Amino acid sequence: MNLSKRILSMQESPIRKLVPIADEAKKKGKKVYHLNIGQPDIETPDCFFKAIKNFDQKVLAYTNSRGIPKLIKSFINYYKNYDIHFEEDEILITNGGSEALLFALLAICDYEDEILVPEPFYTNYNGFGTSAGVKVVPITTKAEDGFHLPDKKVIESLITNKTKAILLSNPGNPTGVIYTPEEVDMLRNIAKENDLFIIADEVYREFVYDNFEYISFAHLDDIRNRVVIIDSISKRYSACGARIGSIASKNKELIKQVLKLCQSRLCVATIEQIGASELANISSDYFIDIVEEYKRRRDVVYEALSKMEGVICKKPHGAFYVIAKLPVKNAEDFVKWLLSDFDVNNETVMVAPAEGFYATKGLGKDEIRISYVLNENDLKKAMNILNKGLIEYKKINTK
Numbered sequence: 001m002n003l004s005k006r007i008l009s010m011q012e013s014p015i016r017k018l019v020p021i022a023d024e025a026k027k028k029g030k031k032v033y034h035l036n037i038g039q040p041d042i043e044t045p046d047c048f049f050k051a052i053k054n055f056d057q058k059v060l061a062y063t064n065s066r067g068i069p070k071l072i073k074s075f076i077n078y079y080k081n082y083d084i085h086f087e088e089d090e091i092l093i094t095n096g097g098s099e100a101l102l103f104a105l106l107a108i109c110d111y112e113d114e115i116l117v118p119e120p121f122y123t124n125y126n127g128f129g130t131s132a133g134v135k136v137v138p139i140t141t142k143a144e145d146g147f148h149l150p151d152k153k154v155i156e157s158l159i160t161n162k163t164k165a166i167l168l169s170n171p172g173n174p175t176g177v178i179y180t181p182e183e184v185d186m187l188r189n190i191a192k193e194n195d196l197f198i199i200a201d202e203v204y205r206e207f208v209y210d211n212f213e214y215i216s217f218a219h220l221d222d223i224r225n226r227v228v229i230i231d232s233i234s235k236r237y238s239a240c241g242a243r244i245g246s247i248a249s250k251n252k253e254l255i256k257q258v259l260k261l262c263q264s265r266l267c268v269a270t271i272e273q274i275g276a277s278e279l280a281n282i283s284s285d286y287f288i289d290i291v292e293e294y295k296r297r298r299d300v301v302y303e304a305l306s307k308m309e310g311v312i313c314k315k316p317h318g319a320f321y322v323i324a325k326l327p328v329k330n331a332e333d334f335v336k337w338l339l340s341d342f343d344v345n346n347e348t349v350m351v352a353p354a355e356g357f358y359a360t361k362g363l364g365k366d367e368i369r370i371s372y373v374l375n376e377n378d379l380k381k382a383m384n385i386l387n388k389g390l391i392e393y394k395k396i397n398t399k
Contacts, residue, residue: 010130011356013123018332021339022350030343033382036352038173038320038371042238042290045282048275055274065262067093067246068273074280075231075246081284082205084218084229086248090255093268097203097232097245098124101167103261104199104228104247105132107254114162115199118149120323120357120364122173122201137163138359143325143367146314147175149183155190165197166190171204171214174357174369175323176298176316178208184215191226198223201230203245204319206287209295212317224250235320236287237279244268244276294320297372297379304383305370308390323354325367327394331355334393335368342389349382349389 022032066072072091079086094100101124109115111133117125119138129136137158141147149155166187171178179187191198200217208214217227232245249255298315301322305313310327328334332353342348354367372379 006131006133010127011123013127013356017356018335018339018350018353021336025339025348029346031347032339033347033349033374033378033385035370035372035374035379035382036350038235038373039240040235040238040320040373041375042293044239045237045279045286047278047281048237048239048242051278052271052275055271060270063267063270063273065259065265065267067091067268068270068277071244071273071277074277075248078280079218079248082216082218084216086218086250089252090250091246091248092255092258092262093273094245094247094262095265095268096234096243097201097230098128099265100230100232100245100247101125101199101201102128102132103258104230105129105134105165105167106261107258108197108199108228109134109164112162113164114160115164116155116158116166116196117359118147118168118172119359120147120174120354120367120369121167121359122169123356125167126356126359134164135162136359140360140363141175141177143312143314143323147172147177147323149179149186152186152190155186156194159190159194159196163194163196165199167199167201169201169204169319170217171207171318172321173201173204173319174321174352174354176319176321178212178214178318181213181215184217184220187217188220188223191223197226197228199228199230203230203232203235205231206236206291207294207320208318209291209298210315210317214318218248226251228254233276233279237276237282239276239279242272242276244272294372296376297374298322300376300379301370301372301383304380304387308387310394311390320372322370322372323357323367324370326390328366328390328397331364331366331368334389337393338386338389342385342392344385344388347381347385349385351386 114135229248234240312325352369354364358364
């Protein structure tokens, strides 16, 4: 029996596909520092768990396919803090930002349509595109340029009569880039002039460092009907396992059509919605402290990378990731070797090979993504292991 071309053509997650090798290392007694996945170690706010504990209904029933009203209102109140204004019929609750992304593609694109995506990109953009029958057309950015966008002519040269949208994350995963006001304005004009949607994945909105200016695409009133905001509580509240996200747009017709998809999966888990609905009440001081914590972690990683011979890396100013170009031919082979054949005092490190974050074949082969989600002490140990591993690996491979 044959499986579908759709599923066979989907790539494995470059973030998770080496997990079996890491598990084998652990079975042998090695400690593995996980810098491969964006799983924060910050404590989830206690109000989330208290709300769930206080849930006392006798029947765990379906909820509205839109999401529970209290949670939708909490998103509305949260956005007001950023001078972003949505109404109740402009937001839908989803199973994480992932479902929001998939639903956006399904609502905007027909089979064999195209979307433009700056690469390297969040690897699931490719997976969601494949499952929706949509072709991801990469806008290539480079480590040497801090992963900023090329000029307008380069981007417009990629547009065809099948292009429906530009999809991007800002602040960026996996690069940590924050797009400048000029870049945001350029994308605004491209969308208007070429009749495109902008699907803006803004789940790292809080994580902006070094006094960089951050602009949400929801602030652009002249393209308000073209903008789709993808969001999630996973990162900003360290609640990845809750799987609560949202899709929001001033384009009410789009939201009305996406609701059909929400109805097809009935509803988002009731209990998690109850917990998430309390998170909007958290003081803004919560974010101030967390952003400072991640900035310190960023500095630990960036300073360590900057001192490693042959490593190319620009300082990221947002999210909690960095892409580094290594002095190796194949980063995936290097990551496997770190896990299976190398350790420092029986400890090793796991990072994500970056090739899977690109759509262009051959790019990212010598790059890794590091997620700086561990505490500073563990990050220092992990970066020391990475440095020593690079030195040893180069010795072995130059013999």
